[in-house]
Amino acid sequence: MSETRTEATESVGVEQAVVLDARGLNCPMPLLKAKKALNELPAAALLRVIATDPGSVRDFEVFSRQSGHQLLESTEVAGTYRYLLRKKAG
Secondary structure, eight states, rough: OOOOOOEEEEEEEEEEEEEEEEOOOTTTTHHHHHHHHHHHHHHTTTTEEEEETTTTHHHHHHHHHHHHEEEEEEETTTEEEEEEEEEEOO
């Protein structure tokens, strides 16, 4: 099993997003790692999650509705899923 990494950042417009690499992890690990990363971020911060688990699409949609964190982007290219989340403000 690969180890997730959250030390990287990427530019999203003028903002920086923390990058969580969850490739190779199966459900529910990408979502659990994302929840942990969001808990460590300040309000309104951006988190980019990169995953390879097809089940993560539904997981992140449901999670964003239930948690109040915004799912700003959800894309898939060649079996790699990329999500951009904004941590809720409060």
